[in-house]
Amino acid sequence: MIVIDGVIWQSEGFSRSPLLDQSYLWLSLIEEWVKAKKATEFVVLTRGQTWLPPGTFFSEIPRFAFAEADEDRTGLQSACDQLKARLFLSTGYTTPISTPSIAFIYDLEAEAGSQFHSEYIEKKNAILAAAHYVFFSDEVFAGFRTHYPGIPPEQMSLVYPAIEGWAKPAAPDAMAEFRRKFQLTRPFFLAVLPEQLADYRGIQAVSQAWEILQGQRLSRTELVFAFPSPLKVDPVKAQLPQREGLRYLSLNNPELACAYSSALALVFHSTFRPSSPLEAMACGCPVVHYRDEQPNASGSESATASGEKKDKDPLQNPTALLCQGSVRELAEALQRIQSYPVRSPLIAKGLERAKELSWSTVAAKLWDIFEQVAPSESEEPTDR
Template structure:
């Protein structure tokens, strides 16, 4: 009896979803009363006690049905009672738990006929239980898939590493400033600045910066695209860096504010991490963000440049900063990976127990027939 986890997302990217699994895996291994097998399709550099890392063929988004056959074979080899994917892959008859990160493609009108998003739909249908990373994500999941049993969908908020994401001391902040050349106050923006439908809403922030004539601050972009909007924007220095967690915590600690004007988030991990470092947050009330920020952020509508400018100025006032920092530290203390991992473990054990009774057999027998038909079509195509 084992939990087989497909590490496919590590092949695709090393962004937020990979960070979630890196945090969860050691805690699952410590808590779960079954061995964990992690399938390495590339990009995994993990050595965790209780987690066996097994090489596995790279993922290709065309022959998904045949990929499911391979996944089922490895699940049977390891006597898996539960399967989980870091993204949207599925076996055939091994019961699966699906971690639902967001409903961005559905909510923002992506082309859902694309194969990757069809596989997401398949993964949702295959899973016997769904763990959503926010109440808003769960609400959207049930809205788009009303046939799902609400009792099979639960919520587990993401966590933070308090030993890493904490307020840095002044000497560490000063060293970071010297190394990066950020000698003036600076705002920080985390993640991609260019997406389909612009849902991260980065353009609002940078449009606001361009209108601010008083050149007494700079901008640090962490992660995302290598090319920033401009090395100088009206005299404001804008730089891009890729930072590890320890350096990111220092960057948050020294920043004037994290600017996070997203129009949709499955959770919004940078917001929780920034607050845990004593960094004020400018954000919106869209998606799951109110669940993360509570009343601890400076909230804007997300569509007005003047409103953004007003928020950027307001967060530099001492009274506003003190209030946001204190509230943010208290709010961030609610989010811990131990709680998240416990919820995943509990659901995995429930699926394993139900599977042993034969509860899912009829469903997965029919599923296997249908997936085989899809595989035949893929070959012909």
């Protein structure tokens, strides 16, 4: 039996990730596991939530509180013992005492704060107790390895979340209407901003690179920063870069699909919308992935502006043009992505990769990891 703690659905407790909707992620996965006839192989421990996908087995337990974390661990272990759990999964960062567990790392927000904060302490406890670690984005995967360098690579899995159904190549007439509506008369690069914009590093770097490109080329392009609709942002009040040809648009999902399908390329930075590279690939849009940070000590993140891989690290994404370094190097990458021999293979690889990222595929991949990590039925878990 696999036990899942539904602690993330409490109205208070662990904070929600700004990078990933944990509620939607877990409900989608649970629904797929029920469809795959695995409902008898897992149970969700509920802490007050009232809805789970039909067919889900669940058991109510007391609500989580940081002040009673030790008692919560004891209670979770008792529940695992009663259910004869082979593996424990938490939607947040709770953990039992001895049952093997997997830690799901959604972001590194807790690590960026005080090490004495209750949420950081509980997250670190869950990480130290875990037998395996699952990540949902390249950036979090890379950052985790910097914060926790002693964890062996074989204990870490990078699993991309599914691409939503709206993300697909737009029809020519829809793209034409999109361009007319927003008066996009020139070729444009696209960057998609998150709902909570707190870090302007990516905006500054991409806009500066685009300005360099404008000065080098006879033909002119535009740069579009897209905000998720219905988010309303005043670029002037937000002190965002201003220049002719630089646009800020609030787009709904169908409009965003048209933007991806029409753009010269999506430019991605760690401060932008995390799902945008996968959405762009599904729409047939090539991706320029820019990293302005320095490679870590192991050199595992190193890449050239041409996108050539120096090792088999999972961070090296063959479906994107990787660029790490100066703003001028990013400008050169934006120029290169416009040539057919560069962009065409990236578009083809991106479309193929997008086919693999349905919720059923993601759920199956995670279940395979669970089976590899969980001890067999005959094995007894040992105390840590």
